[in-house]
Amino acid sequence: MRQQRSAETRVKILEAALDLFRERGFPESTMREIAARSGVATGLAYYYFASKDAIVLEYYQRALEDLGPLLEPAQQHKKLDDRLHAILEAKFQYFEPNRRFLGALMSNAADPASALSPFSEPSRAIREFDFAQFQRAIDETGVSIPKDLAPHMAKILWMYQMGILLFWIYDRSENQSRSRQLVKRSLGMVVLLLKLSNLPLLKPARKTVLDLVGILEG
Amino acid sequence: MRQQRSAETRVKILEAALDLFRERGFPESTMREIAARSGVATGLAYYYFASKDAIVLEYYQRALEDLGPLLEPAQQHKKLDDRLHAILEAKFQYFEPNRRFLGALMSNAADPASALSPFSEPSRAIREFDFAQFQRAIDETGVSIPKDLAPHMAKILWMYQMGILLFWIYDRSENQSRSRQLVKRSLGMVVLLLKLSNLPLLKPARKTVLDLVGILEG
DNA sequence: TACTATTTTTGAACACGTTCAACTGAACGT
DNA sequence: ACGTTCAGTTGAACGTGTTCAAAAATAGTA
Numbered sequence: 001m002r003q004q005r006s007a008e009t010r011v012k013i014l015e016a017a018l019d020l021f022r023e024r025g026f027p028e029s030t031m032r033e034i035a036a037r038s039g040v041a042t043g044l045a046y047y048y049f050a051s052k053d054a055i056v057l058e059y060y061q062r063a064l065e066d067l068g069p070l071l072e073p074a075q076q077h078k079k080l081d082d083r084l085h086a087i088l089e090a091k092f093q094y095f096e097p098n099r100r101f102l103g104a105l106m107s108n109a110a111d112p113a114s115a116l117s118p119f120s121e122p123s124r125a126i127r128e129f130d131f132a133q134f135q136r137a138i139d140e141t142g143v144s145i146p147k148d149l150a151p152h153m154a155k156i157l158w159m160y161q162m163g164i165l166l167f168w169i170y171d172r173s174e175n176q177s178r179s180r181q182l183v184k185r186s187l188g189m190v191v192l193l194l195k196l197s198n199l200p201l202l203k204p205a206r207k208t209v210l211d212l213v214g215i216l217e218g
Numbered sequence: 219m220r221q222q223r224s225a226e227t228r229v230k231i232l233e234a235a236l237d238l239f240r241e242r243g244f245p246e247s248t249m250r251e252i253a254a255r256s257g258v259a260t261g262l263a264y265y266y267f268a269s270k271d272a273i274v275l276e277y278y279q280r281a282l283e284d285l286g287p288l289l290e291p292a293q294q295h296k297k298l299d300d301r302l303h304a305i306l307e308a309k310f311q312y313f314e315p316n317r318r319f320l321g322a323l324m325s326n327a328a329d330p331a332s333a334l335s336p337f338s339e340p341s342r343a344i345r346e347f348d349f350a351q352f353q354r355a356i357d358e359t360g361v362s363i364p365k366d367l368a369p370h371m372a373k374i375l376w377m378y379q380m381g382i383l384l385f386w387i388y389d390r391s392e393n394q395s396r397s398r399q400l401v402k403r404s405l406g407m408v409v410l411l412l413k414l415s416n417l418p419l420l421k422p423a424r425k426t427v428l429d430l431v432g433i434l435e436g
Numbered sequence: 437t438a439c440t441a442t443t444t445t446t447g448a449a450c451a452c453g454t455t456c457a458a459c460t461g462a463a464c465g466t
Numbered sequence: 467a468c469g470t471t472c473a474g475t476t477g478a479a480c481g482t483g484t485t486c487a488a489a490a491a492t493a494g495t496a
Contacts, residue, residue: 006474031453041476046454106328111321112388167434170330182433189426208407215400216385220443220492227444249483259446264484 010048013038017045017055021101026056053116056104061126067094071133080141081191084157087133088164088183092176095165099176103169118162127158134158144198149206152213160190228266231256235263235273239319244274271334274322279344285312289351298359299409302375305351306382306401310394313383317394321387336380345376352376362416367424370431378408 016037020029031052035042049055067090074086095102108114115122135154138145145153164186168179197206234255238247249270253260267273285308292304313320326332333340353372356363363371382404386397415424 003473009474030451032451042453043455043477044475047474052453103329107332108325108328110324110326110328110384110388114325166328170328173436178433178436182430185426185429185433189423189430205407208403211403212400212407215396215403218391218396223492224444248481250481260483261447261485262445265444270483 009038009040009044013040013045013048014055014058018059018098021056021104022098026101026104051115053104056101057116057122057126059098060102060105060123063094064126064129067091070094075133075136075140078141080137080143080194081187083137083141084187084190085183087137088161091161091165092168092179099169106166106169130161131155131158134161143194145194146197146203146206148210149197152210156213157190160186227256227258227262231258231263231266232273232276236277236316239274239322240316244319244322269333271322274319275334275340275344277316278320278323278341281312282344282347285309288312293351293354293358296359298355298361298412299405301355301359302405302408303401305355306379309379309383310386310397317387324384324387348379349373349376352379361412363412364415364424366428367415370428374431375408378404 013034017029017034020034020037023029031045032042034055035045038045049058070090071087074083074090077083077086105116105118108117111117112119114120117123118127131154134157138153138157164179164183167182168176171179173179196202231252235247235252238252238255241247249263250260252273253263256263267276288308289305292301292308295301295304323334323336326334329335330337332338335341336345349372352375356371356375382397382401385400386394389397391397414420
């Protein structure tokens with residue numbers, strides 16, 4: 001019984017926080033306000049969440065879990081570019097109500113030491129959960145990928161996605177139409193490059209790219 | 219006389235701040251400490267600098283001015299890749315003592331609304347000052363660039379540079395050797411792509427890239 | 437010199453994220 | 467029933483970046 005009440009309190013705080021983030025944005029929402037709206041003392045928010053950032057991280061985790069089923073239709077397409085397009089569109093739609101505060105997740109994107117960075121250690125689990133979607137898209141569409149490139153392909157597509165999402169988050173055009181344009185234009189290129197990469201002629205170029213990936217990963 | 223004393227106080231605060239940033243890092247240095255080390259009240263730091271971030275921004279501005287002359291030898295190379303290599307190496311060396319706190323400049327790199335982002339409005343002047351170096355390298359090496367691509371080339375090289383510097387700032391390898399590797403490997407590709415871009419065959423590809431640049435810029 | 441206007445300087449105060457010692461009360465053994 | 471335990475909860479307190487009304491120093495004018 002105690003556990004249940006506790007879990008409920010946790011959820012209550014999480015949702016008050018997300019409501020506030022949506023209404024006012026992330027930096028404008030204070031922990032005191034979150035606690036007040038949950039009818040709880042300030043300190044309790046810290047009993048359940050390690051930090052203000054951690055609340056966003058938890059939201060993002062749940063979001064990816066929610067997205068699993070929602071991505072199912074997208075994963076039915078036969079061609080890789082159609083799949084990727086559908087995956088991105090599904091994410092746009094799912095995240096749309098929270099576009100404003102999701103910037104918080106990207107704010108320290110550049111710093112791998114920041115917990116909120118998509119590249120950080122704390123978000124590793126979330127990130128790998130997300131990799132799997134791309135791996136599946138690659139596997140099931142049976143797109144041909146050179147052996148040397150294959151182990152990194154899901155990661156590369158994930159990075160591509162992160163770039164697109166980053167742009168989308170800060171996209172001020174009506175209905176984020178520019179992000180949609182960007183997807184349409186860039187997806188063509190990604191898939192074209194993927195096809196080109198199979199040409200034996202381009203093995204040296206592939207080698208260079210792989211070297212770069214290697215350096216970037218350490 | 220008043221102006222001079224005032225200017226001196228300003229410099230005193232700026233240098234105390236930079237010393238502290240170098241010693242302890244940016245987040246670990248407090249405004250109170252900076253003021254104390256300058257022998258001045260806390261509030262005075264805010265009389266001269268709009269914010270803690272603004273101090274870093276000012277440092278970066280000065281740095282680029284200092285770099286002008288230092289880049290002169292680099293701008294003597296005949297080949298574009300040699301120039302770019304020399305430019306990057308000069309920046310590595312100049313910024314080396316401040317590598318630790320320069321992360322502050324990148325911390326909100328993703329958010330164009332953050333003043334410290336290299337893409338922000340407040341850093342526009344600095345950014346354009348930096349563009350000019352790349353424009354000069356392009357012009358003086360007489361490298362052939364398709365007409366449609368030419369107006370954007372300096373910007374593209376600048377972005378490439380920002381990516382490299384970003385990696386360098388967070389590079390934990392001994393002597394940032396991985397950053398050097400990255401430069402060596404990636405510069406080859408950049409220049410190769412530039413040469414390829416002249417092939418009439420690749421006009422459609424160029425068109426796509428230009429469309430992408432257009433979308434990214436708005 | 438005395439009076440005024442302007443620039444420079446002060447330090448207390450504010451709101452924030454976060455921490456922590458203390459308190460509450462339900463669950464459990466006796 | 468009673469005491470013990472400990473997850474759950476409280477709110478004051480800390481250190482932070484930043485603001486601001488007021489004081490001090492300086493320049494200009496008579």
